[in-house]
Amino acid sequence: MWMKCTAYVRCLGWIFVKTVKEVHPSLHGTNSENSTNISDSTLEGLTQTILKLKAEKKTRVLKLQEIVEKLHKLWNLMESTEQERRHFAKVASVLGSAEEEITSPGILSLETIQETEEEVERLTKQKASRMKELVLKKRLELEDICRNVHMEPDMSTAPEKIIALIDSGLVDPCELLSSIEMQIAKANEESLTRKDIMERVDKWLSACDEETWLGEYNQDDNRYSAGRGAHLNLKRAEKARILVQKIPIMIDNLITKTFAWEDERKVPFLYDGVSCRANLLYLSEIRLARSIPYRK
Template sequence: MGETAMAGYGLDRPPRCSVSFDTPCGALLRELEQIWTEIGEREQDKDRMFQELEAECMRVYRRKVDSANADRSQLRQSVMAKEAELKALVASIGENTTQFKVNEKHASLKEQLAAVTPLLDDLRAMKEERIKQFSNVQSQIETINAQISDHNYQHDDGSSKRLNNDHDLSTRRLADLQMQLRNLQKEKSDRLQKVFVYVDEVHCLCAVLGMDFAKTVKDVHPSLHGTNSDNSTNISDSTLEGLTQTILKLKAEKRTRVSKLQETVGKLHKLWNLMESTEQERRHFSEVAAVLGSSEEEITSPSVLSLETIQETEEEVERLTKQKASRMKELVLKRRVELENICRNAHMEPDTSTAPEKIVALIDSGLVDPCELLSNIEAQIAKANEESYTRKDIMERVDKWLSACDEETWLEEYNQDDNRYSAGRGAHLNLKRAEKARVLVQKIPTMIDNLIDKTFAWEDESNTPFLYDGVRLVAILEEQKLRRVQKEEDKKRYWTRRSCRIYCLKRRS
């Protein structure tokens, strides 16, 4: 019965489709065929509808397969793209490849994609950080290069955009850039230090020369004055060259002014000495006067070489020059008195050509320049001082001889005093003096002989007679020597006569 029913439904025929009736889909087909049989569909129609149904199922399956293929291709492309990007990033930043290598044990594409995505995210973050580092370093390099080359540098995102397209973000390249940056920073520091040294030297020179420091350095570059920021100070080659040339010009100007001021101060010193200016009169120009004996490097006082100071010094020289004419007679006569004092102390005769009455007459007549007279007297003073120095030894011996003569005179008076042995006040002192005087008097002949020898030696050396108050000293000494001989003979005759007189008196008594 069952088989008949199945046969009635056409189940005894070969299957019309490739779907197994043991599956849920096959069960539905069986139920559909039973329905068609009950309806009374023809076998040809059933076959046709089964074929259409199978074709429709194939189209659904194909769409699913195509969709699955598309998904698989997309996953493969994603995995390949991310792996390629991963390799590119690893190569770009130069990191260890084993650290960012995908584990090959992952079989499915989704597992591979899930494994590569976090690695790629880490590398992207690392790349962004590396780009920032490169951008920061390159920005500083460009800034310093711009400062050195004196070109304005405007920071923008161009460096970052340029780095995004750069395939070399390795630590080695970053280290090279950092080394380049350190070298540039050192060069900047050296240049900045050199600029500060130059500016300080310009400041010192401007202070000495009395020039406007701010204007001088601003003419080189405006950033060299009125700023406290190192970054705003220009350090370019043109600025360094400008400072160098400015220093050379200031040194040349200083050299010129030093020469001019030293010449003026030399005249000022001569006028001071000539007119015997007081310390009070000289005090105002004390700093300027110090320039005369100083080297160019030692002159550092502020404004000592300013144009105003030089002009003021020249005006002082001009003023003293005008005063000199009215005081020359007084100065000449004063120097003449000084000459006479030197000659008097040395027992020399002053030159009669510059006697006071002659000096006054010559100056009043206007026939002789007072400066020439003053120079002549100065020369005579120098000559008198020199001769006085050469006569010093003989004059000291003359003083000792004259002192001995004074003691001899005193001794003679003392010997004639009948009360010299009395017990009066000071008698013992006179006795001691008399003893010393007798010893000294005995040396007088030797003193005279030594003086004569010394005087002859001096005259032979200087080829001129040794005059003492206008008289030749040898003549004075020879005369004194003769007088002493006569005096000794007179003493002998006196004592001889006295002895005879005493003898005669004794005979008579």
Template sequence: MLAFGNPNCNNIGFTSSSCHSLLRELQQIWTDIGESESDKDRMLLELERECREVYRRKVEEAANAKARLHQSVAAKEAELATLMAALGELNVNSPIQSEKKSASLKEQLGLIMPLVDDLRAKKDERVKQFGDIKAQIEKITGEISGCCNIVNSLSSLNLEEHDLSMRKLSECQSHLLALQKEKSVRIQRVLDSVNEVHTLCGVLGLDFSNTVSTVHPSLHETNPGQYTNISDSTLEGLDQAILRLKTERKVRYQKLKDVVGSLFELWNLMDTMREERSKLSRIISVLDISESEVVEPGALSLEVIQQVSAEVERLNKLKASRMKELVMKRRAELEDLCYKTHIQPDQSTAADKSSAMIDSGLVDPCELLANIEAQINNVKDEALSRKEIMDRIERWLSACDEENWLEDYNRDHTRYSGGRGAHINLKRAERARITVTKIPGMVDGLINKTLAWEDEKQKLFLYDGVRLVSILEDYKVSRHQKEEEKKRARDQKKLQDMLLAEKESIYGSRPSPRRSSSFRKTNGYHANGNGSVTPSPRRNSVGCATPELSTPRSYSGRQNTYFKEMRRLSTAPLNFVAIAKEDTMSFSSIGGSEPESPPQG
């Protein structure tokens, strides 16, 4: 009782004066009532017991409140630690750790709550950022994979709520940027592929919408809500479509090339007019570029190929009705080519034989035409291999012409006259004499070249059906005979001059009749307008004293009369005049081919 009423008790909520005044008032009331001391003690004990119960209840309540505060603080600290770990806020220091000893629980709770609320707000913002990024990642990933059902990003994010740090956010952003870049690349690939498909479909005349729709409907979908599919399957489908179209383009290009090749053969064979050819010039111009460069719409469509094929079929039908005419025409071309190259044409396809075989039906005109075409190609190839020798032959024949001109010129007594143009003939004669001295070397070189050609080709070199080496050997023999005859003529002239001189010494000299007019009439020369002397055509003199030189032209004249009106085949003979023994003066005026000295004026 004394402890209860002791004013020194440390009871919170009661002041000492209040307790003592109340106790004194209670004791006074008991005294007034007349309570005994024992009753007073008993009632004071009860009062003390009741006070202890009240204290105990308050202590328990306070302890429970303290425990709850401890739990709240611990929970907030745990939440704070979780938020810091999730957000990666490692640099945030809890204020409780620094003020734990001095701060009460309520103060600790008051200090930690704002920090937790701030981190909660950061977490919510971070979760939103992750959600947006994840949503974009899921969307792009779905577009790339071809699965367009976008999963709720928040539900997929719950599995990773423990890591909302900036590092993780940066990783997600980097992943998103990589996906966006890949998406951009894929979109460009799709657009390029679609454009290429569009170009190829245009070239081939195919339906573009049907072609790309088989790959994916979105590639030609006009619905603005439809996105462009960029999945691996779409890209692979586009690549396969492009490969198929390119293969088809290559096949059609080759087919058009083959058909146009046949068309050109028929045009050339049938001499089709330029106006008729121009109708297909636009189609044919496609072949001037490579197959990969063809971009003109419809250039390789089936309609174009069918149009050219129809023209080829029409010309083939027309060719069948004109085959005989074509065979005769190509045979004439073969003969003309053989004439120009001095090669004997194959007589198995001669015009009369070909006509008879076609009329009798013994041979297919197409096969005969192909045979003639092969002969033309063979003649062209052989003419190419003979070109160098033929050029040498032309130079040799030109030299022979100069030699013949020089001989006729030397027999003309008026060559030194002072007429106009005489100096031109003098210069030509000097050049001709130089050329004539080269003829033996030309012949020998031509023989060696021809023999080398024959050894290489393992066949004879024929010139208008005669072996060229034989012609050249005969020419050498005839030239030697000519030289011998000229030598005999000079010796005989010297003898006649000696006899004439002897007669003059015995009987005296007498004037000799002039025979210039008869000479000019005989040797075939006439003066042209400028005073120069030009040889006129001469015939072979029967029984002439000097043999004719054998050249390819003279052989051609004897061997092949078919071309005699078109070629220069005959060589002008020397036409030495037989010397009449009784007319020595006439012989002395015309004998020899040596150039005379100019007359003394």
């Protein structure tokens, strides 16, 4: 019983002597003349004190856990560094701890709870000033993902709309941030489904570049001169001719892959906002309708 009382008092940051003296002055005498009173009434008083301490601990644990939960959300939202979090590391541990596991001296003191509340208030004020920056940063992340796979980002969170909504106060910036994060997750998921086609598109575009270069090379009357690099261009031209011959097959394979992708997802495969399939079909028809001569 005595040890329980001591543990509760230390955890709550209370003064032990003062606490037990409220039960009976003799429980923590300061000189040898005082004898410890262990009457039934004293034991009953000590039992009631322990129950009071236990109830107080439970109340403070719930309160601190609620505060720490807000603190964690703010840390994640503000992308706080480990150094910024370090001061509250011990307090933050209460969030995932059972009540009986929370025993550190003073961790449930009113001073600790107040200090944690003040940190939450401080970060909340910072959040208001930084939310626009965070939301725009996430939007740029979304645009980068879409740009890399030639997708059009969702225009509902276009930068100019975001700024207008935040400045108007009509929308909670946290909701905007959550919306953009969902768009990022969706874009990442879709980019994986587009990977095979995009790799084939890159190879096809590279072949088209070589085709253009080869056309210019064939028009150069000095291509066989003994000038510097002539032999390198000749080798490149040989490789380009082989690659250009594969372009029709590349287009056919791309059309097949694109058809399959669209049939599976019931949406058109867009490349920078334009139907990839329509473009490929058009180019395929153009290539069939004409023949480009290449001279050695």
